[in-house]
Amino acid sequence: MSQVIDADTLRSWLDEGRPVTVLDIRTDEERAQWSIPGSLHVNAYQALRSGEPGLLTNFSVPLDRPVVTVCNTGRVSQTAADLLAGRGLEARSLAGGMKAWSLAWNVAEVTLPDPSVRVIQVRRTGKGCLSYLIASNGEAAVIDPSVSADVYRDLANRHGWHIRYVLETHVHADHLSRARPLAELTGARLLLPSETRVTFPFTALVDRARITVGTSTLAACRTPGHTDESTSYVLNDVAVFTGDTLFTNGVGRPDLHADPDVARERARTLFESLTRLSVLRPELLVLPAHAGDPIAFDGRAVSAPMSAVAAWLSEWLSSKSAFVERVVSRLPPTPPNFTQIVELNEAGRFPGHDPTDLEAGANRCAVA
Numbered sequence: 001m002s003q004v005i006d007a008d009t010l011r012s013w014l015d016e017g018r019p020v021t022v023l024d025i026r027t028d029e030e031r032a033q034w035s036i037p038g039s040l041h042v043n044a045y046q047a048l049r050s051g052e053p054g055l056l057t058n059f060s061v062p063l064d065r066p067v068v069t070v071c072n073t074g075r076v077s078q079t080a081a082d083l084l085a086g087r088g089l090e091a092r093s094l095a096g097g098m099k100a101w102s103l104a105w106n107v108a109e110v111t112l113p114d115p116s117v118r119v120i121q122v123r124r125t126g127k128g129c130l131s132y133l134i135a136s137n138g139e140a141a142v143i144d145p146s147v148s149a150d151v152y153r154d155l156a157n158r159h160g161w162h163i164r165y166v167l168e169t170h171v172h173a174d175h176l177s178r179a180r181p182l183a184e185l186t187g188a189r190l191l192l193p194s195e196t197r198v199t200f201p202f203t204a205l206v207d208r209a210r211i212t213v214g215t216s217t218l219a220a221c222r223t224p225g226h227t228d229e230s231t232s233y234v235l236n237d238v239a240v241f242t243g244d245t246l247f248t249n250g251v252g253r254p255d256l257h258a259d260p261d262v263a264r265e266r267a268r269t270l271f272e273s274l275t276r277l278s279v280l281r282p283e284l285l286v287l288p289a290h291a292g293d294p295i296a297f298d299g300r301a302v303s304a305p306m307s308a309v310a311a312w313l314s315e316w317l318s319s320k321s322a323f324v325e326r327v328v329s330r331l332p333p334t335p336p337n338f339t340q341i342v343e344l345n346e347a348g349r350f351p352g353h354d355p356t357d358l359e360a361g362a363n364r365c366a367v368a
């Protein structure tokens with residue numbers, strides 16, 4: 001008989017670079033939605049459900065390492081693991097499947113030219129959510145936390161950093177914010193862009209507000225468009241955290257909670273915000289809140305110098321009317337459950353909700 005492995009253990013194995021074959025047995029359509037980086041794929045789902053081995057019969061996997069089978073919720077993958085165990089392989093089924101994997105994360109240190117500050121990108125690999133732990137002189141701040149609060153606390157503790165601030169770039173629509181739980185867990189101050197949406201206490205940041213972290217400074221730069229309160233944060237002269245306003249290869253969508261006229265108005269506002277960002281120093285590293293694809297356990301930060309972003313963005317910004325048309329004509333489908341996620345983020349708590357139920361599915365915050 002085969003065994004099971006939980007998502008956190010598989011996460012650790014991939015993080016440590018331990019030899020393991022991850023074998024995705026879902027359908028082609030499910031695989032196309034999202035997958036575990038580096039995994040192999042054999043479309044055996046329907047066959048296994050019917051009691052047949054299907055394409056798994058002749059599928060060869062390396063014999064010198066364990067194999068972890070993966071489906072949506074961890075049931076059919078158990079059948080696959082049993083089959084492989086019957087062939088003498090050390091096979092395990094991923095408990096909870098991709099639904100449980102939704103919470104898996106990894107980290108990458110951002111390479112910066114300023115030795116007085118360190119930035120660790122904490123990546124929710126499946127959904128592509130990017131958050132940041134910024135540290136200087138023993139103090140730390142977290143921007144846009146999207147995985148469990150104890151992940152940030154433990155990372156900071158390991159380095160001897162004290163988390164003083166938790167910041168958000170905007171009210172998120174694709175994941176449940178862990179900002180309030182993290183502030184409560186660590187005693188940090190919760191700093192949000194000034195706004196009237198959330199219903200819990202926070203310290204409001206206006207345009208050009210400055211926060212001191214150790215010997216470093218985060219400067220708020222109001223960049224509305226994706227949402228009205230969207231704010232970017234410039235770190236010293238080295239980086240800018242752009243939230244869902246600007247990605248390395250696309251811009252934020254302006255249409256959530258907006259009718260077509262409002263979406264156009266927001267797109268015009270986004271144009272102004274992007275123009276403001278595009279004239280920042282070309283050496284600044286753009287550090288967004290999302291990546292388009294699942295994030296590999298490669299230790300390489302998702303980022304781009306402003307000069308590289310400006311290379312494609314300048315064409316987008318050559319005409320405001322063309323920009324608006326371009327953005328509103330390329331909108332992806334709205335994120336699943338975004339209305340409920342926004343409501344919970346405005347309330348600041350999600351008691352009784354399993355985050356993996358609400359947050360399932362691919363990230364759809366960008367227009368590229």
Ligand SMILES: [Fe+2]
Nearest residue numbers: 172173244365
């Ligand atoms: Fe967003």
